[in-house]
Amino acid sequence: MKRESVGMVKTHYYKPPDALILESQEKLENITIAYETYGKLNKEKSNAIMVCHALSGDAHAAGWHEDDRKPGWWDIIIGPGKCLDTEKYFIICSNVLGGCKGTTGPASINKETKEPYGLDFPIITIKDIVNVQKQLIDHLDIKQLFAVIGGSMGGMQVLQWSVSYPDMVRMAIPIATSSYSSPQQIAFNEVGRRAIVSDPSWNKGKYYNLKFPDNGLSLARMIAHITYLSNESMYEKFGRRLQDKDEYGFDLSTDFQVESYLHYQGSSFTKRFDANSYLYITKAIDYFDLTQNGSLADVFKNIKTKFLIISIDSDWLYPTSQSKEILMTLSANDIDINYCEIKSSYGHDAFLIEGGQLNYTIGNFLSDTRVRDVMSHDLIWIRNDESIADAAQLMITEKITHIPVVSDDDRLTGIVTAWDISKAVALNFNKLEEIMTQDVITAWPDDSIEISAQKMRKYNISSLPVVDDTGRVIGIITTDHISTLLAGNH
Numbered sequence: 375m376k377r378e379s380v381g382m383v384k385t386h387y388y389k390p391p392d393a394l395i396l397e398s399q400e401k402l403e404n405i406t407i408a409y410e411t412y413g414k415l416n417k418e419k420s421n422a423i424m425v426c427h428a429l430s431g432d433a434h435a436a437g438w439h440e441d442d443r444k445p446g447w448w449d450i451i452i453g454p455g456k457c458l459d460t461e462k463y464f465i466i467c468s469n470v471l472g473g474c475k476g477t478t479g480p481a482s483i484n485k486e487t488k489e490p491y492g493l494d495f496p497i498i499t500i501k502d503i504v505n506v507q508k509q510l511i512d513h514l515d516i517k518q519l520f521a522v523i524g525g526s527m528g529g530m531q532v533l534q535w536s537v538s539y540p541d542m543v544r545m546a547i548p549i550a551t552s553s554y555s556s557p558q559q560i561a562f563n564e565v566g567r568r569a570i571v572s573d574p575s576w577n578k579g580k581y582y583n584l585k586f587p588d589n590g591l592s593l594a595r596m597i598a599h600i601t602y603l604s605n606e607s608m609y610e611k612f613g614r615r616l617q618d619k620d621e622y623g624f625d626l627s628t629d630f631q632v633e634s635y636l637h638y639q640g641s642s643f644t645k646r647f648d649a650n651s652y653l654y655i656t657k658a659i660d661y662f663d664l665t666q667n668g669s670l671a672d673v674f675k676n677i678k679t680k681f682l683i684i685s686i687d688s689d690w691l692y693p694t695s696q697s698k699e700i701l702m703t704l705s706a707n708d709i710d711i712n713y714c715e716i717k718s719s720y721g722h723d724a725f726l727i728e729g730g731q732l733n734y735t736i737g738n739f740l741s742d743t744r745v746r747d748v749m750s751h752d753l754i755w756i757r758n759d760e761s762i763a764d765a766a767q768l769m770i771t772e773k774i775t776h777i778p779v780v781s782d783d784d785r786l787t788g789i790v791t792a793w794d795i796s797k798a799v800a801l802n803f804n805k806l807e808e809i810m811t812q813d814v815i816t817a818w819p820d821d822s823i824e825i826s827a828q829k830m831r832k833y834n835i836s837s838l839p840v841v842d843d844t845g846r847v848i849g850i851i852t853t854d855h856i857s858t859l860l861a862g863n864h
């Protein structure tokens with residue numbers, strides 16, 4: 375299928391009513407969350423995918439704003455026919471807490487002082503960032519995310535989501551990331567921060583009505599940018615070529631193309647990013663350590679999420695070895711896990727560039743959806759010996775039309791539907807056994823959703839109880855759960 379754009383998009387804003395208690399125990403009030411969505415949320419609200427951005431990203435992950443010269447930052451994988459297919463999924467991306475693209479951060483106005491927060495903004499963590507995203511997901515009335523995906527710092531949020539809200543994340547796709555910041559990563563962040571705070575214009579964070587610390591922020595970005603590339607990609611892109619000259623200048627001016635490129639990257643960054651946000655977000659990255667309360671294995675103990683871990687072979691900032699650490703821990707905990715190493719010369723930045731490999735790997739992972747990934751775990755059933763009136767009452771209170779009937783030892787013995795109840799009224803039946811269907815068509819948790827859809831079509835039914843190998847009902851799957859997720863549905 376042709377890969378297309380989501381077209382023109384808009385940023386939305388949500389103001390959660392309650393104050394946020396941060397990991398530091400500080401309270402933050404009057405938060406605004408900037409977010410974008412692409413695609414449609416299905417009736418069951420089971421097709422939502424949360425996209426988490428990296429350090430310098432924002433809510434604008436795909437499509438176009440009116441004044442854009444290029445599309446959203448992950449447009450290569452979000453849109454009709456792409457792996458985050460907006461014909462199937464409802465994609466949500468929000469700007470992180472502490473950011474400067476619409477969500478509350480140090481440049482926002484502190485309602486108490488009527489001035490930008492500056493350094494009065496509290497220290498935040500990846501956990502806080504995820505807690506803010508959770509408020510948005512609650513506001514959208516989504517009980518469970520079909521998937522959470524992100525690269526670099528976005529990957530840290532993915533891991534945090536699966537640890538903080540294990541029941542809310544069906545699938546997690548952390549890319550080019552780590553379960554803790556390494557000394558080398560902290561070291562690079564600290565050099566960047568020093569560059570900013572050493573700029574006299576930084577003025578202890580109070581620069582919003584004055585000259586901005588552009589030199590410091592630009593330097594911070596130049597340093598960081600080097601870590602996002604690989605030596606090989608720098609050779610490919612610049613070699614030792616000179617910039618606008620044929621010979622060395624034998625002075626301290628810019629000689630090489632790579633220098634000029636970094637200057638450009640640094641200075642253009644100052645036009646789109648706030649220096650204080652850079653300080654706060656890099657600090658949140660440094661503090662990230664899922665192992666802090668014991669071993670990583672303990673942290674991942676209760677996780678039910680299915681994982682796809684992706685690393686990049688030329689990434690030396692978040693090397694494959696860090697992804698493999700997560701992989702080993704998850705495998706030891708018997709978690710359903712897939713792993714892929716992207717082959718690329720682009721270094722860390724490859725997660726924003728390698729559209730072909732990302733679309734293929736992520737697309738296969740997401741479309742390999744099993745019944746257990748999407749079934750409803752809210753177990754509503756009725757016992758054999760209960761009355762038809764009880765079944766009718768249960769359908770009304772729970773707003774459902776299909777109820778599995780189970781024996782005293784919890785084994786499935788039948789199914790009763792609203793259609794059967796009307797039959798009971800018309801023909802004056804009294805007992806559940808008289809109206810329920812005993813020959814129940816069921817699904818296994820590991821069946822693909824395609825197989826379940828085929829069964830439902832074949833027998834003209836819209837719901838299958840999901841049973842384990844002892845015959846006990848463990849969930850239910852309906853056409854509403856799966857219709858938008860099926861391959862070739864559009």
Ligand code: SAM
Nearest residue numbers: 789790791793811813814815834835836837838
């Ligand atoms: N379209 C409706 C639906 O999805 O159930 C009605 C189809 S069919 C005429 C209704 C009958 O199918 C009812 O007698 C009901 O008990 C039965 N039925 C529903 N789900 C079933 C399942 N998973 N296995 C066997 N029979 C089922």
